[in-house]
Amino acid sequence: xxxxxxxxxxxxxxxxASDTSLEPTTGSDDVAGPAPHQVQIRRGMFGAAGSxxxxxxxxxxxxxxxxxxxxxxxxxxxxxxxxxxxxxxxAGAVTAVVVHRGExxxxxxxRHLLEVARALRDTPTLRFEHCASVSGVHLPTQxxxxxxxxxxxQSMTHNRRIRLEVTCPDADxxxxxxxxxxPAADWHERETWDMFGVQFDGHPALTRILMPDDWPGHPQRxxxxxxxxxxxxxxxxxxxxxxxxxxx
Amino acid sequence: MSTSTEQSTPSPGAGAGQTDxxxxxxxxxxxxxxxxxxxxxxxxxxxxxxxxxxRIVVNMGPQHPSTHGVLRLILEMEGESVLxxxxxxGYLHTGIEKNMEVRTWTQGVTFCTRMDYLTPLFQExxxxxxxxxxxxxxxxxxxxxxxxxVLLMELNRISSHLVxxxxxxxxxxALTVMTIGFRDREMILDAFELITGLRMNHAxxxxxxxxxxxxxxxxxxxxxxxxxxxxxxxxYAAFCNENPIFKGRLGGVGHLDLAGCMALGxxxxxxxxxxxxxxxxxxxxxxxxxxxxxxxxxxDTADAYGRFRVRQExxxxxLRIVEQCIDRLERMEGEPVMVADAxxxxxxxxxxxxxxxxxxxxxxxxxxxxxMEALIHHFKLVTEGFRVPPGQAYVPIExxxxxxxxxxxxxxxxxxxxxxxxxxxFNNLQAVPIMCEGGMISDVVVAVASIDPVMGGVxx
Numbered sequence: 263x264x265x266x267x268x269x270x271x272x273x274x275x276x277x278x279a280s281d282t283s284l285e286p287t288t289g290s291d292d293v294a295g296p297a298p299h300q301v302q303i304r305r306g307m308f309g310a311a312g313s314x315x316x317x318x319x320x321x322x323x324x325x326x327x328x329x330x331x332x333x334x335x336x337x338x339x340x341x342x343x344x345x346x347x348x349x350x351x352x353a354g355a356v357t358a359v360v361v362h363r364g365e366x367x368x369x370x371x372x373r374h375l376l377e378v379a380r381a382l383r384d385t386p387t388l389r390f391e392h393c394a395s396v397s398g399v400h401l402p403t404q405x406x407x408x409x410x411x412x413x414x415x416q417s418m419t420h421n422r423r424i425r426l427e428v429t430c431p432d433a434d435x436x437x438x439x440x441x442x443x444x445p446a447a448d449w450h451e452r453e454t455w456d457m458f459g460v461q462f463d464g465h466p467a468l469t470r471i472l473m474p475d476d477w478p479g480h481p482q483r484x485x486x487x488x489x490x491x492x493x494x495x496x497x498x499x500x501x502x503x504x505x506x507x508x509x510x
Numbered sequence: 511m512s513t514s515t516e517q518s519t520p521s522p523g524a525g526a527g528q529t530d531x532x533x534x535x536x537x538x539x540x541x542x543x544x545x546x547x548x549x550x551x552x553x554x555x556x557x558x559x560x561x562x563x564x565r566i567v568v569n570m571g572p573q574h575p576s577t578h579g580v581l582r583l584i585l586e587m588e589g590e591s592v593l594x595x596x597x598x599x600g601y602l603h604t605g606i607e608k609n610m611e612v613r614t615w616t617q618g619v620t621f622c623t624r625m626d627y628l629t630p631l632f633q634e635x636x637x638x639x640x641x642x643x644x645x646x647x648x649x650x651x652x653x654x655x656x657x658x659x660v661l662l663m664e665l666n667r668i669s670s671h672l673v674x675x676x677x678x679x680x681x682x683x684a685l686t687v688m689t690i691g692f693r694d695r696e697m698i699l700d701a702f703e704l705i706t707g708l709r710m711n712h713a714x715x716x717x718x719x720x721x722x723x724x725x726x727x728x729x730x731x732x733x734x735x736x737x738x739x740x741x742x743x744x745x746y747a748a749f750c751n752e753n754p755i756f757k758g759r760l761g762g763v764g765h766l767d768l769a770g771c772m773a774l775g776x777x778x779x780x781x782x783x784x785x786x787x788x789x790x791x792x793x794x795x796x797x798x799x800x801x802x803x804x805x806x807x808x809x810d811t812a813d814a815y816g817r818f819r820v821r822q823e824x825x826x827x828x829l830r831i832v833e834q835c836i837d838r839l840e841r842m843e844g845e846p847v848m849v850a851d852a853x854x855x856x857x858x859x860x861x862x863x864x865x866x867x868x869x870x871x872x873x874x875x876x877x878x879x880x881x882m883e884a885l886i887h888h889f890k891l892v893t894e895g896f897r898v899p900p901g902q903a904y905v906p907i908e909x910x911x912x913x914x915x916x917x918x919x920x921x922x923x924x925x926x927x928x929x930x931x932x933x934x935x936f937n938n939l940q941a942v943p944i945m946c947e948g949g950m951i952s953d954v955v956v957a958v959a960s961i962d963p964v965m966g967g968v969x970x
Contacts, residue, residue, distance in 0.1 A: 273619060282864075306921075310793070326900055326922040327900065328900045328901065328921075329901050330901065362644065362901045362902075363643050363644060363901055363903055364643070365902075365903060365904065367902070391770065391772050392775055392777075393775055393931070394775065394906065394913060394915055394932055394937075395904070395915055395917065395932035395937075397917060397932075399902075399919050399928045400928075404607075412902075412917065414904050414906075414915065414917065414932070415811075418788060421793055421794065422905075423794075423906075425902075425904060441699075444773075444775070445773045445774055445775075445940075446773065446774050446775025446776075446937060446940065447775075448940060449936065449937070449939075449940050450937070453936075457607075457790075470600075471599060471600055472599065472969055472970075473603065475599060481605060481608055482607060482608050483723040486902040488605075488608060488609070488611075488612055488949040490612075503609070503612045503613065504612045508893040509893075509923075509924045510894070
């Protein structure tokens with residue numbers, strides 16, 4: 263349906279560089295790289311490629327952007343936590359704060375992550391003692407911050423939840439391990455390494471956990487193919503899901 | 511239970527010169543490897559006794575009836591004492607999260623329901639709540655759909671706890687607990703089949719509501735199920751609570767105190783068995799749990815017996831919630847079970863046809879012969895799906911095993927950009943070493959059963 267035959271079906275994975283513009287984070291040092299929000303421009307109506315566009319919708323453009331950083335006040339206890347964090351954390355540790363859909367996300371400079379985690383756990387007014395989950399997100403369009411590691415922390419003392427987000431470039435996929443602060447993160451970090459190839463420096467035994475030990479590649483990266491196979495049913499063939507017509 | 515290796519001689523002992531089938535090709539065997547092929551335990555024991563070395567590494571699983579599926583336990587033993595215990599997981603990894611990225615948001619339910627196959631409805635609810643939060647329609651989900659979700663979740667909690675108690679009992683030889691556990695679970699699965707059409711892997715809860723209304727005889731059938739459970743749940747207490755063998759096997763085994771739980775992020779019955787009544791249904795209510803009357807049971811022994819008692823009491827509390835749900839549903843006859851927004855509501859009107867479940871004849875007639883626009887709309891929604899605004903959401907709910915979180919990232923497309931599930935079993939299995947090391951091998955089985963891991967959820 264697109265008038266651009268070179269466009270691939272999965273536009274968000276293979277978007278040409280011209281389709282993507284990135285804005286620097288407001289108020290952060292340059293080391294932080296691009297903003298935690300991603301700006302992308304989608305063309306066409308359907309996202310499917312290779313079939314000549316007869317609809318006239320091929321010239322449509324839609325700008326897609328992730329939630330922008332929020333300026334204080336954030337509302338409710340978000341401000342309490344943010345103010346307390348500003349007091350105990352080194353300057354520049356938090357590069358952005360996003361409040362979206364009732365959840366608060368702090369983007370953390372990766373070299374400060376361990377200090378941040380320790381302060382979040384040990385400061386009595388914060389006391390995020392429960393690390394629920396660590397996982398990764400691969401955003402290949404964000405040059406210099408392709409890999410995102412997302413931490414979901416919970417304070418059972420104060421009944422609060424926050425999300426930390428750390429980015430690292432694909433060329434240097436190193437993030438400090440928080441296992442020394444949150445032993446619960448052990449397997450979660452191993453899974454993130456297994457699935458995304460993010461190396462957690464300081465992890466006691468960063469080995470694969472779900473895939474076999476000798477598996478090549480990291481399956482949940484966007485550049486790793488799904489590897490679907492044709493489904494044959496009564497002589498007819500259904501294409502594997504990742505090669506079917508897609509709608510962005 | 512022993513490591514196996516290829517060999518031509520009938521003798522179970524293999525020494526130097528053999529190759530290790532689990533190591534790189536050609537690498538010599540480290541230490542002595544025994545192959546257990548059946549009826550040769552005495553020979554293996556004799557051979558090992560000859561060596562005079564009591565320290566052995568036992569590979570328990572991944573094919574072992576006491577490990578709850580394909581869990582592999584690597585136990586370093588001195589005699590019958592466990593010196594070190596490690597878990598090997600990943601044998602049931604099916605790439606569900608990756609697969610969800612190439613299906614529409616609605617199809618995602620079909621995948622996540624298959625993760626922890628004993629708690630399918632919890633994954634569905636966590637996922638749908640997360641999608642609804644991203645869509646910003648949390649408030650628009652009809653009341654009846656929410657009540658049905660709670661009803662199904664609480665029935666599912668009972669059935670999951672029944673399996674936990676049943677298999678846990680079976681593994682220590684309490685076979686009657688197993689047979690009655692599966693018998694009662696069957697009653698709940700029958701209710702599921704009536705409501706959702708399937709016993710497991712329902713894909714019944716959809717973003718925006720649920721797929722279908724209660725069937726006409728639904729309320730009556732649910733009342734029967736509740737009556738059955740009320741009659742038969744006391745049997746577990748009668749069989750086990752004061753049974754000296756049961757108490758002897760479970761008491762003091764798999765000890766993990768509150769500090770250990772907090773460090774390892776353990777939630778669910780394991781955490782509540784330490785006396786800390788942390789339950790997300792009370793602490794961070796979702797689906798209107800704050801409007802139901804129930805309690806959070808705790809125990810103070812922090813061992814396998816305490817977890818058994820917590821699960822038992824939780825089944826009664828779930829039954830209380832189920833009864834309240836049935837009362838509410840009785841007053842809600844004919845109310846919608848899907849959001850009003852036709853751009854999101856999956857056109858899944860179903861009715862029981864001559865061949866069981868099928869599409870509603872009225873809906874088929876409408877789209878095929880009355881309204882071309884309705885047909886286009888149906889086609890677009892089913893093949894293309896709806897778009898979800900960019901952003902990310904993490905919705906935690908209290909599954910029978912602990913905190914189940916669905917972390918979804920959307921890039922504004924018709925499919926999840928990234929879907930991650932924080933499975934409670936995955937996290938809680940990290941407690942196996944601390945629970946088992948220093949104990950006996952027979953207690954490993956009890957400790958693992960008290961965590962109640964389901965490998966479908968662990969490996970996803």
